[in-house]
Amino acid sequence: MDSAHAPDGPPAPPVSALPLYHRIASEIERAVTSGALRPGDRLPSVRQLSQQHAVSMTTALQAYRCLENRGLVLAKPKSGYFVTARPPAMPEPQVDLSIEAASFVSMDQVLHDFLLMVDDPLAAPSFNAAPARALLPEAKLQSLLAGVNRRHPEYASKYQMAGSTALRQEIARRAVGSGVHLRPDEIVITNGGMEAVYLALKSVASPGDTIVLESPTYFHLLQSIESLGMRALEIPSHPRHGISLEALDFATQQPGAVKACVLMPNFPNPMGSLMPIGHKRRLVRMMAERKITLIESDIYGELYFGDQRPPVLKSFDTEGDVVLCSAFTKTVAPGYRIGWVAPGRHFLKTQTLKVRTSVACPMLQQEVLAQFIRDGGYDHHLRKLRAALKTQAHQMADAVARYFPPGCRLSLPQGGLMLWIELPRHVDSREVFMLARLEHIGVAPGAAFSCSRRFDHFIRLQYGDPWSPRIDAALRKLGQIVTQLAQGGPAAGGKGTRHDSSTDRDARAPVPSI
Amino acid sequence: MDSAHAPDGPPAPPVSALPLYHRIASEIERAVTSGALRPGDRLPSVRQLSQQHAVSMTTALQAYRCLENRGLVLAKPKSGYFVTARPPAMPEPQVDLSIEAASFVSMDQVLHDFLLMVDDPLAAPSFNAAPARALLPEAKLQSLLAGVNRRHPEYASKYQMAGSTALRQEIARRAVGSGVHLRPDEIVITNGGMEAVYLALKSVASPGDTIVLESPTYFHLLQSIESLGMRALEIPSHPRHGISLEALDFATQQPGAVKACVLMPNFPNPMGSLMPIGHKRRLVRMMAERKITLIESDIYGELYFGDQRPPVLKSFDTEGDVVLCSAFTKTVAPGYRIGWVAPGRHFLKTQTLKVRTSVACPMLQQEVLAQFIRDGGYDHHLRKLRAALKTQAHQMADAVARYFPPGCRLSLPQGGLMLWIELPRHVDSREVFMLARLEHIGVAPGAAFSCSRRFDHFIRLQYGDPWSPRIDAALRKLGQIVTQLAQGGPAAGGKGTRHDSSTDRDARAPVPSI
Numbered sequence A, B: 001m002d003s004a005h006a007p008d009g010p011p012a013p014p015v016s017a018l019p020l021y022h023r024i025a026s027e028i029e030r031a032v033t034s035g036a037l038r039p040g041d042r043l044p045s046v047r048q049l050s051q052q053h054a055v056s057m058t059t060a061l062q063a064y065r066c067l068e069n070r071g072l073v074l075a076k077p078k079s080g081y082f083v084t085a086r087p088p089a090m091p092e093p094q095v096d097l098s099i100e101a102a103s104f105v106s107m108d109q110v111l112h113d114f115l116l117m118v119d120d121p122l123a124a125p126s127f128n129a130a131p132a133r134a135l136l137p138e139a140k141l142q143s144l145l146a147g148v149n150r151r152h153p154e155y156a157s158k159y160q161m162a163g164s165t166a167l168r169q170e171i172a173r174r175a176v177g178s179g180v181h182l183r184p185d186e187i188v189i190t191n192g193g194m195e196a197v198y199l200a201l202k203s204v205a206s207p208g209d210t211i212v213l214e215s216p217t218y219f220h221l222l223q224s225i226e227s228l229g230m231r232a233l234e235i236p237s238h239p240r241h242g243i244s245l246e247a248l249d250f251a252t253q254q255p256g257a258v259k260a261c262v263l264m265p266n267f268p269n270p271m272g273s274l275m276p277i278g279h280k281r282r283l284v285r286m287m288a289e290r291k292i293t294l295i296e297s298d299i300y301g302e303l304y305f306g307d308q309r310p311p312v313l314k315s316f317d318t319e320g321d322v323v324l325c326s327a328f329t330k331t332v333a334p335g336y337r338i339g340w341v342a343p344g345r346h347f348l349k350t351q352t353l354k355v356r357t358s359v360a361c362p363m364l365q366q367e368v369l370a371q372f373i374r375d376g377g378y379d380h381h382l383r384k385l386r387a388a389l390k391t392q393a394h395q396m397a398d399a400v401a402r403y404f405p406p407g408c409r410l411s412l413p414q415g416g417l418m419l420w421i422e423l424p425r426h427v428d429s430r431e432v433f434m435l436a437r438l439e440h441i442g443v444a445p446g447a448a449f450s451c452s453r454r455f456d457h458f459i460r461l462q463y464g465d466p467w468s469p470r471i472d473a474a475l476r477k478l479g480q481i482v483t484q485l486a487q488g489g490p491a492a493g494g495k496g497t498r499h500d501s502s503t504d505r506d507a508r509a510p511v512p513s514i
Helices: A020-033 A046-053 A057-069 A109-117 A138-151 A165-178 A192-204 A219-227 A245-251 A277-289 A344-358 A363-374 A377-403 A429-438 A469-486 A501-508 B020-033 B046-052 B057-069 B109-117 B138-151 B165-178 B192-204 B219-227 B245-251 B277-289 B344-358 B363-374 B377-403 B429-438 B469-486 B501-508
Strands: A073-076 A080-083 A188-191 A210-215 A231-238 A260-263 A293-297 A322-327 A338-342 A418-422 A458-462 B073-076 B080-083 B188-191 B210-215 B231-238 B260-263 B293-297 B322-327 B338-342 B418-422 B458-462
Touching: A020 A046, A020 A057, A046 A057, A057 A073, A138 A363, A138 A377, A138 B138, A165 A338, A165 A363, A188 A192, A188 A344, A192 A219, A192 A260, A192 A293, A192 A322, A192 A338, A192 A344, A192 B344, A210 A219, A219 A231, A219 B344, A231 A245, A245 A277, A277 A293, A322 A344, A338 A363, A344 B192, A344 B219, A363 A377, A363 B363, A377 A418, A377 A469, A429 A458, A429 A469, B020 B057, B046 B057, B057 B073, B138 B363, B138 B377, B165 B338, B165 B363, B188 B192, B188 B344, B192 B219, B192 B260, B192 B293, B192 B322, B192 B338, B192 B344, B210 B219, B219 B231, B231 B245, B245 B277, B277 B293, B322 B344, B338 B363, B363 B377, B377 B418, B377 B469, B429 B458, B429 B469
Parallel strands: A210 A231, A210 A260, A260 A293, A293 A322, B210 B231, B210 B260, B260 B293, B293 B322
Antiparallel strands: A073 A080, A188 A338, A322 A338, A418 A458, B073 B080, B188 B338, B322 B338, B418 B458
């Protein structure tokens, strides 16, 4: 594995010295963010913009295209450009910087119910963090699959242990865009992203070992760690920048105390944060120095709302000790259940474990994906998907700002599929979950994302569904449920004491720096 | 879960009081086995047979059909019935009744190489224990898959956590034939039979626990146990009857010492034995009394060479403590990677673990299998497959008898896909494996099937490929390799001491009773 940042690799994606059009676009974005421009406002024509900034028409047009891609600007034929959405007028969630001792994970019954409920087909928004069917290229995949099935009847009988060579080639090719050079034979195809992380954990750590996680984190990950008999040590994360490097530094100073660190640097579930490049570089160096294996899940990495594909941690890896996991389940085909892992120096162990766990994955869907990527269909699809998700993120955030009571907090995600919402501190998100579930509203209770109680007043919503009157009504109803509970209204289970709602008067305090 | 043998269930399949035609067929089979009838011999006409036994022409015809099904008799149009094959004139492998202490599993490099080699597409016979493509219904599955894909584009996006309801219904329906009543919601669909057993082990036992296995056993199972940090306690198995109940009784007398027992009662890999019904009943009772969970893999259960589908251990289960695992990978679609587990009272734990490990399996192939089973295609296919495999088993056993040197032993399997061959004691099967591999002959070294050294002079061959001059030549070559090594000829790795071949003069000693 070569790092794209090594002297012999291609240069890393430029992050400073942004092009002119990008700077103009950012200026307009700031005007939208600050409220100087409002939804529906008409923007200068391309000609006016080029004159204002003394740039060419092409550059002005590029700036608008860039804003269109970010979902902030809408081009109306023969009318010009308009502001589409505004960031919600809500403060960011607060960060609790305390660290609790590493502990064995244990899930409670409400959370188990949550897991069992995720199949509820009536829920809107749905429980599942995945794009709605309308945003997925089902017809195109169906047609490709018909072709692969016609040409390869033998896929009923045959499989490749490490996975389809064609798919591994395409994954290796795409990896360059995230800053990393992989050979196809360094990749193992898995049953979705979950098996990828599971195999990675089993490859690098043993029962009883301590694993560092960002907090909050994906509840299936907490459960995987539980079922592997490992301990979870949760490190606080900032809603915009991800895991606190200071807290991580502090928690990993004792040599040998921590075996591995599992992170989603790009748009993690449930936060949607994006770790700055400087943080990524420092993090990889710190873990390498301390001999702690980094397991990185990048399943949301392609769903960026900015201009560029953010690099993966593995692009800064010089030791082969970053294990990169990803999947196609969040971007194109949740039903195909195809993921992959590039285990670096743990390759042999991981491949062997894959064979021992589930031998291999079906070839058919792997070949369909390989063809979809090779033909350019995947990139085309991702461009449309990113724009739609960014718009939906804004729409849902707006609805939360509209319908939720004072004291709620929200950080607009920079990619991915989820909103992470802080409710007034005395609201139990389990109750929100249970009441919302009766209305078929998909809410994940914050308690599912940590072994601690620190997110008991948070909820996760996913915005993979296109905005609709039904979703709007669901958000209004959800706002009523939260308002009722915030006012000490009817509780679902009748458990716990209702606090006076005046205790959340500090809820709009400034965000602590992290 | 109701047992089919419980008072309220349907009666167990009859095992004594066999019908008349069956008794006549068995008489003829004995004549073939004893050598009284030889391959190519013409048999009495149907009329003659009916007169000889004073039965109806229909009964006589049924007897011949039965023998045809067993692959012993061939009907030539307008010529009559002929003997097709004879059981090989070889003694059965010997059984070493000693039990070694439970140990953590550790695999060596040769065996790891073996695992990596199983993808060798040039090997004939192949390394993989699976029917050849020519024996699998690829065209039919291809056509069904085209239809499911046409009707269900949403399977690219959607999945069911526990698996396709339609497939679980068909599995439940078929389970009746193996003596067990299951509800669809007692079944979890898995990524092949390996994941089924893996989830079962994780559900019922913890790292450090002792697991009882039949010996020899499937090498992936040994590796699963290794990767789960459990101890394997190997109990000797008889080549015809499976695990020794006496040894098992002895090894499990100390309460709490053994957590679970993993067995393949029907045609296990690599032995092809069949546990008699009386043994099955005793085994289930003994394990229930000792609170040891039985994990049963029945992936070869449909590949019986006798007249009846043998029952599964779970059909004798009254406690819900038998976990039944199976798959479609050995019978119809190895490439679909679909298996299942009926975890009994461990259902919730197993389903949760499935979600934590790999979330779900793709729907497309599950629906294709459901339709294939529902339309009767599966039963039709299995009838043909069983006849072909039985014939191929005889053909390969004949070739072993023809080409292998004195001192080799073989038990004709009663179903499944494999021959288990004992070589002269001083022949190292690793060397056979390495020399054969250079010739693209798929041989599994016996050492892979145990943590002990007791099968170092055994090899496994699979007869899933239809007989051909190429396979015949491969067996002849293999016979030469074994002969050379038996005579102290050139070794592949040069390791180990060559013994005098006169030490195997006791190799034709009678089989010890077990």
